[in-house]
Amino acid sequence: MACTDIIFRPIGTIHSAHKELDKILIQPVFANGIKGKVVLKPEFIDGILNLQAFSHIYLFYYFHMSQKTRLHVKPYLSDEEQGIFATRAPHRPNKLGMSLVRLASIEGDTLYIEDMDIVDGAPLIDIKPYIKRFDLRRSVRSGWHDEISEDTVSARGRRNYDRGP
C-alpha cells in the first residue's frame, strides 16, 4: 500500500433487483420506478438526520463488479470511443460510482430508493443531498451526449439492448 493511497470504508450496502452487470439499466433516469434500498451500518444512522426532507440524493458506491480499467470506452449510448472521464462507465481508474436517485422514505437504518440503477450488493461510500441551488445548471453543453437523439436514448437506455455485431 503506497502512502498516497486513499482508504474508504463502506458505510452500508445497496440492495437492488439488479443481480447481473450486463442487464442493468445504465442510469437512474432509465430506471424509472424501479425500487431498491440502502441499508446503513448502525454506527452511521445518526448521520441521516433531516435527510428525509430531500427528494433526491446522490449515492456514491464502489463498482464492485467492475475489474477492468480502460481509458477509452464505447459508452452504451454511443458507437464512438470516448475518454473514460467523459463517460459514467464503470471501467474507471478509481471505481467510484455515482447515482442520482429519488429518496422515497427512510425507516430506521434503511433508505427506500426509486429509480435504482445500481448492482445489488454495491458497498456504499457516501450520501450527499441534491441541492437545487448548487446542482441544477441550466446552460450546459454535454459533449457527445448532446448529439444523441431521445429515440436513441430511449432504445438503448434499457435492458438487453443489443448493439449488434
Next chain:
Amino acid sequence: MACTDIIFRPIGTIHSAHKELDKILIQPVFANGIKGKVVLKPEFIDGILNLQAFSHIYLFYYFHMSQKTRLHVKPYLSDEEQGIFATRAPHRPNKLGMSLVRLASIEGDTLYIEDMDIVDGAPLIDIKPYIKRFDLRRSVRSGWHDEISEDTVSARGRRNYDRGP
C-alpha cells in the same frame, strides 16, 4: 487494513488559490470566476478524450485537510444541526469531496477550471461529465436548504463570514 476497505489512488492533483480551509468558498456557485486547475498524472491523460466538449464537470477528490468525522454538523448556511449526509460538509465518514465546476479549457495534462472551491493540493479521485439528461432535475425538494433565503446564501456563502459568538 480490513478486507472490505476500498482503496483509491490519486489520478492527479487540484491546484487552487485556496490555501486555508477556513477561508474557502463553500460551493462552486459562490466561487464565481475563481480559477484553478487540475493536473492529471501522465498515465491518465488518455482518459480525457472528448472531455473538452463538456461545459461542466464533477471533480471528486479527497478532503485531505479534514481530519474530524462528525455525524451532526451545523452547515455554514444554517444554525440548525443537520446529519452529515444531509450536507456537503467535509467531516464525513469517508472524506469524499464533490464539486461541480466549469471546464474552461484543457491543455495537455492540465484542466483549467472556473468556479473553484477546492483547497489547494487536494488529491483527485475521479472526473465525471455533467450530463443534462441525467443531472438536471427540475422538481426537487432540497430539505433545509429550501428554507434559506437568497440573502442568507449571498451573505454566508463568501469568505470570512462570521457566524458570531
